[in-house]
Amino acid sequence: MARSSTAxxxxxxxxxxxxxxAATPTNxxxxxxYIIFAVSTALIQVVYMALVGSFPFNSFLSGVLSCVGTAxxxxxxxxxxxxxxxxxxxxxxxxxxxxxxLCNLVLHLVIMNFLG
Amino acid sequence: MAARGLxxxxxxxxxxxxCDAATFNPISxxxxxxxxxxxxxxxxxxxxxEETFEALRTFEVLGIDKKSKIKGYTCRTVVDTLWSPSSAxxxxxxxxxxxxxxxxxxxxxxxxxIASRLKDNVKDANSLLDLHYxxxxxxxxxxxxxEVDVHLEDADGIFRAIKALSQSDGRWRFSSNNPESSTYxxxxxxxxxxxxxxxxxxxxxxxxxxxxxxxxxxxxxxIERYDDGSxxxxxxxxxxxxxxxxxxxxxxxxxxxxxxxxxxxxxxxLPGDRILCLAKFFLGIGVPGNxxxxxxxxxxxxxxxxxxxxxxxxxxxxxxxxxxxxKDQLKVRVNTVLGSAVPPLSVKLMQIFTSGSKDASIIxxxxxxxxxxxxxxxxxxxxxxxxxxxxxxFEILLHDPEHKKIYATGGxxxxxxxxxxxxxxxxxxxxxLDSDLGNVETKKRLDLTGENTIALSANHLQKLRLTxxxxxxxxxAFKPHQAFLRLRxxxxxxxxFLVRSSGKNFEITLDFLGLVEKFFYLSGRYDIQLTVGDxxxxxxxxxxxxxxxxxxxxxxxxxxxPPPQPVDSSSKYGPRxxxxxxxxxxxxxPPTELSFAFLGLVLLPLGGFLIGLLLLxxxxxxxxxxxxxxxxxxxxxxxxxxxxxxxxxxxxKLDLFTTLKALGILGISLIFTGHRTLSYLASTxxxxxxx
Numbered sequence: 001m002a003r004s005s006t007a008x009x010x011x012x013x014x015x016x017x018x019x020x021x022a023a024t025p026t027n028x029x030x031x032x033x034y035i036i037f038a039v040s041t042a043l044i045q046v047v048y049m050a051l052v053g054s055f056p057f058n059s060f061l062s063g064v065l066s067c068v069g070t071a072x073x074x075x076x077x078x079x080x081x082x083x084x085x086x087x088x089x090x091x092x093x094x095x096x097x098x099x100x101x102l103c104n105l106v107l108h109l110v111i112m113n114f115l116g
Numbered sequence: 117m118a119a120r121g122l123x124x125x126x127x128x129x130x131x132x133x134x135c136d137a138a139t140f141n142p143i144s145x146x147x148x149x150x151x152x153x154x155x156x157x158x159x160x161x162x163x164x165x166e167e168t169f170e171a172l173r174t175f176e177v178l179g180i181d182k183k184s185k186i187k188g189y190t191c192r193t194v195v196d197t198l199w200s201p202s203s204a205x206x207x208x209x210x211x212x213x214x215x216x217x218x219x220x221x222x223x224x225x226x227x228x229x230i231a232s233r234l235k236d237n238v239k240d241a242n243s244l245l246d247l248h249y250x251x252x253x254x255x256x257x258x259x260x261x262x263e264v265d266v267h268l269e270d271a272d273g274i275f276r277a278i279k280a281l282s283q284s285d286g287r288w289r290f291s292s293n294n295p296e297s298s299t300y301x302x303x304x305x306x307x308x309x310x311x312x313x314x315x316x317x318x319x320x321x322x323x324x325x326x327x328x329x330x331x332x333x334x335x336x337x338x339i340e341r342y343d344d345g346s347x348x349x350x351x352x353x354x355x356x357x358x359x360x361x362x363x364x365x366x367x368x369x370x371x372x373x374x375x376x377x378x379x380x381x382x383x384x385x386l387p388g389d390r391i392l393c394l395a396k397f398f399l400g401i402g403v404p405g406n407x408x409x410x411x412x413x414x415x416x417x418x419x420x421x422x423x424x425x426x427x428x429x430x431x432x433x434x435x436x437x438x439x440x441x442x443k444d445q446l447k448v449r450v451n452t453v454l455g456s457a458v459p460p461l462s463v464k465l466m467q468i469f470t471s472g473s474k475d476a477s478i479i480x481x482x483x484x485x486x487x488x489x490x491x492x493x494x495x496x497x498x499x500x501x502x503x504x505x506x507x508x509x510f511e512i513l514l515h516d517p518e519h520k521k522i523y524a525t526g527g528x529x530x531x532x533x534x535x536x537x538x539x540x541x542x543x544x545x546x547x548x549l550d551s552d553l554g555n556v557e558t559k560k561r562l563d564l565t566g567e568n569t570i571a572l573s574a575n576h577l578q579k580l581r582l583t584x585x586x587x588x589x590x591x592x593a594f595k596p597h598q599a600f601l602r603l604r605x606x607x608x609x610x611x612x613f614l615v616r617s618s619g620k621n622f623e624i625t626l627d628f629l630g631l632v633e634k635f636f637y638l639s640g641r642y643d644i645q646l647t648v649g650d651x652x653x654x655x656x657x658x659x660x661x662x663x664x665x666x667x668x669x670x671x672x673x674x675x676x677x678p679p680p681q682p683v684d685s686s687s688k689y690g691p692r693x694x695x696x697x698x699x700x701x702x703x704x705x706p707p708t709e710l711s712f713a714f715l716g717l718v719l720l721p722l723g724g725f726l727i728g729l730l731l732l733x734x735x736x737x738x739x740x741x742x743x744x745x746x747x748x749x750x751x752x753x754x755x756x757x758x759x760x761x762x763x764x765x766x767x768x769k770l771d772l773f774t775t776l777k778a779l780g781i782l783g784i785s786l787i788f789t790g791h792r793t794l795s796y797l798a799s800t801x802x803x804x805x806x807x
Contacts, residue, residue, distance in 0.1 A: 030732060033725055034725065036721075038721075048718075092798050094797050094798045101756065105783075112764075
């Protein structure tokens with residue numbers, strides 16, 4: 001009885017999450033998708049390293065860091081672009097996007113240098 | 117200790133007695149070849165007339181003919197010097213000397229002109245050298261031409277002027293201004309005085325001659341002697357001409373003395389042995405290394421060869437080593453100093469001294485003269501002459517009693533002679549003995565004339581004994597200069613022991629109990645080597661006998677370490693062994709298929725992202741449509757793509773600095789276009805909001 005109720009509660013929770021998520025604006029959904037892409041790429045790299053060993057460790061680090069770094073920058077972008085966030089009301093989203101692009105370029109320069 | 121000291125003293129005394137004996141050889145081909153080497157003109161002409169004369173005189177005495185080579189230009193110089201009215205006295209003298217040897221073409225006119233100049237100079241001269249050159253030149257002119265009158269009017273006055281420069285010890289000063297006296301000057305003075313006597317128009321005052329003879333005797337009081345019977349005049353003062361040393365001083369005296377003796381019929385009352393000891397000095401210096409000394413030596417010997425005082429006769433041995441095995445005969449030669457023939461004489465062997473002892477055996481045997489080889493030969497050595505070192509005493513006897521006044525034989529001449537032979541070695545045995553009782557453990561015979569390889573073993577409680585006998589060809593006991601036994605360990609440490617003798621028997625006993633410390637407690641294999649040698653032993657040997665395995669107790673803590681052996685230089689400085697480096701093995705790389713699989717796997721999320729974008733129905737509605745903003749937007753995207761491709765190229769090929777430079781350029785354009793695009797988009801959205 002309790003099990004089925006918790007299952008039902010879980011299902012209900014998921015449903016409500018889904019419907020709430022459907023209401024988010026498209027550009028935020030794009031950013032979320034990008035974050036998911038970056039994190040999954042990082043996970044695949046970690047699994048590979050776990051399989052074959054960390055011989056060129058700097059390459060592993062640079063690969064993982066590139067994914068994680070770009071994910072972090074995308075999160076920052078999402079925070080700044082989200083209209084419901086009162087803190088960044090006065091910040092134009094184009095400016096946030098410009099910061100995102102610039103930071104990504106610098107991050108990837110460092111990554112390429114460290115890749116070896 | 118006292119006995120050892122006494123033995124040492126006896127040794128020194130016996131060595132001192134040997135010092136009297138020396139061999140003097142007359143002039144030989146080694147002098148001729150040295151003369152040719154030293155006097156070779158370097159650039160076609162020698163430096164000065166003086167040196168040319170010295171070279172010519174040396175060649176003339178030694179019988180080498182080099183005149184034709186240098187005659188041409190030398191005669192030109194001579195003629196120029198003699199004709200020139202402003203030539204110095206010294207140059208005239210040298211030119212005339214050279215002319216005396218080369219006999220250049222000159223007529224009597226030039227001689228007459230010079231002679232009158234010289235006579236004036238003689239009157240005005242105030243230094244010894246000026247007088248020497250003037251009078252010497254006049255004497256040379258007299259010998260080169262009979263037409264010119266060179267007689268001196270005031271010979272007595274000139275004699276007195278020269279005599280005034282003499283000192284009380286027999287030496288002379290160069291001039292009245294110069295207080296220093298030299299032996300070289302004495303020789304020059306004697307030569308000049310001889311010239312005065314020869315050129316005088318009437319006889320010199322007898323009292324002057326007597327005082328001069330006294331001066332000569334006083335000069336000889338200052339003569340220095342060597343132990344081997346030679347004597348010389350030493351000169352410590354270096355004069356202006358650079359003459360210095362015993363060779364030039366003695367040569368100058370000899371020249372002066374002999375020319376003085378030639379110019380006067382009176383005798384000088386000089387003992388003959390003085391001349392002989394001077395001759396021995398000049399022969400004893402061997403072949404000098406510089407041309408001045410060689411000239412002085414040869415000139416002095418040439419003066420002594422035919423001098424009027426006494427002609428020295430030199431006794432020499434062509435070989436002073438006689439071999440008993442080859443049955444060599446004793447051969448003796450008597451010559452003059454330049455190697456010329458002598459009057460009839462005979463040589464007697466008077467005594468034989470054994471080196472190292474005072475005994476002498478009196479022989480008194482005459483040697484037979486062989487007219488073909490011109491050698492005096494002794495048929496057989498006396499019976500008691502065994503292998504060893506001796507001093508033979510000879511005496512020269514002239515057949516004609518008149519010759520005793522002309523020649524100097526020098527009494528008894530002592531010559532060192534070595535008699536060598538084959539020494540017999542026999543009854544050689546090597547044995548290992550027990551320490552206390554002396555019982556023989558192992559005993560082996562050795563054949564020291566052939567090869568031996570003995571293998572012995574001993575421990576520290578035993579003794580090693582080696583015995584052998586040495587006898588001369590005549591059966592007497594022989595004591596060699598060296599008799600050593602050497603034991604050498606495998607690692608190079610070696611020990612040398614003397615083998616002592618009593619009569620004919622030689623024995624050495626090594627008691628290992630006492631030698632354990634000396635051997636540094638090193639056990640192992642020792643190579644045994646015996647050395648027996650002497651200068652008169654024709655079969656000296658250094659022979660390995662075999663080896664000895666020695667067992668010594670272990671070294672205690674405080675024992676001395678054996679000295680370090682010299683490292684073989686080729687092992688220390690030569691190439692070292694090759695080093696094989698061990699490199700870190702490269703890390704395991706995963707198999708390529710796995711890597712490619714994951715490469716594909718990594719690209720999957722990208723594909724997922726693009727599919728998701730499609731599902732979200734992304735569009736490019738906000739893309740600017742009007743030209744300029746569109747251009748900027750496109751340039752912005754192209755700029756980003758360019759930066760990313762720059763990164764790819766950076767990873768593949770470039771270095772950071774080039775990348776940064778390129779990035780700077782791209783970045784500036786990117787910032788510009790980005791700013792334009794985004795500000796256009798911002799203004800567009802603001803317009804929408806407000807609208």
